[in-house]
Amino acid sequence: MLVDSHTHLDDFPDGELEGVLSRAQAAGVGAIVLAGTTLESSAACVELAQTHPMLLAGVGIHPMDITGPIDDVVFGQLRDAANSTPRVVAVSETGLDFDRGAPDLAMQYQAFREQVRLAVELHLPVIFHSREIPGQPELHNEVLKVLRQEQGWQVGGAMHYFQGDARDAGVCMELGMYISLAKPLLRQPALQEIAASLPLGSIVLETDTYPQPFKGKRENWTEPKDVRQVAEKLAELKGITVEEVEEVTTANFITMCTRPGAPGRSQVLDGVLLHDFQKP
Helix, strand or coil: CEEEEEECHHHCCHHHHHHHHHHHHHCCEEEEEEECCCHHHHHHHHHHHCCCCCEEEEECCCHHHCCCCCCHHHHHHHHHHHHCCCCEEEEEEEEEECCCCCCCHHHHHHHHHHHHHHHHHHCCCEEEEEECCCCCHHHHHHHHHHHHHCCHHHCCEEECCCCCCHHHHHHHHHCCEEEEECHHHHCCHHHHHHHHHCCHHHEEECCCECCCHHHCCHHHCCCHHHHHHHHHHHHHHHCCCHHHHHHHHHHHHHHHHCCCCCCCHHHHHHHHHHCCCCCC
């Protein structure tokens, strides 16, 4: 059974969800995490996660959606959302974005620090975003530096949609973070080389699914079912079976989400992973 550790299914029209989930189940995907990007999105993810046994939620404010500092009120709203159900398994999506047009960096840093602090308080892993300026890969150091300073290593997490270099991967692992691989693994030789060298015990998988009308044909959109393609590519690169990739990356996800101090989350994950996902 596979886990898609990062999606934005809350952005899909309501009528699409059942088909997306059925296709995921048919591909052997047993659990899907919905990542919040704003307060409203986080609330939607939490609500949606309670409607289907294979869905879990993350709460967070994406660096591209920062409109102001995270004050006590906003922090409290994020905390309340995270505490509302043990189906919340991560602070996600948060991080830093240096791309052109991104919000003020000072606000981004403040918001990221506050969300890491929330994660530590609630014993939740941090699934984090890091986008550098092309040609300046050293900017990935910034998100890793904040995680170290705010003791993110206490709760762990994953570097979402990993496209860094071997050094970035090494620092992540030193901080107790997983490397989250997605569809770039299918097409980037440099990333393939890094993935082949990584310990399988340090990897989780994802698709970063969101609506993609720019692709034209609906059948070309990325969906959670495509996490199997990522698993198959990783198995090929490592010279192992897809079954081994499934077993280890799913175990990694469970470990990431069930650090001590979060009562109820282990039972929820047990319920999700023991569900009979062969039934549509």
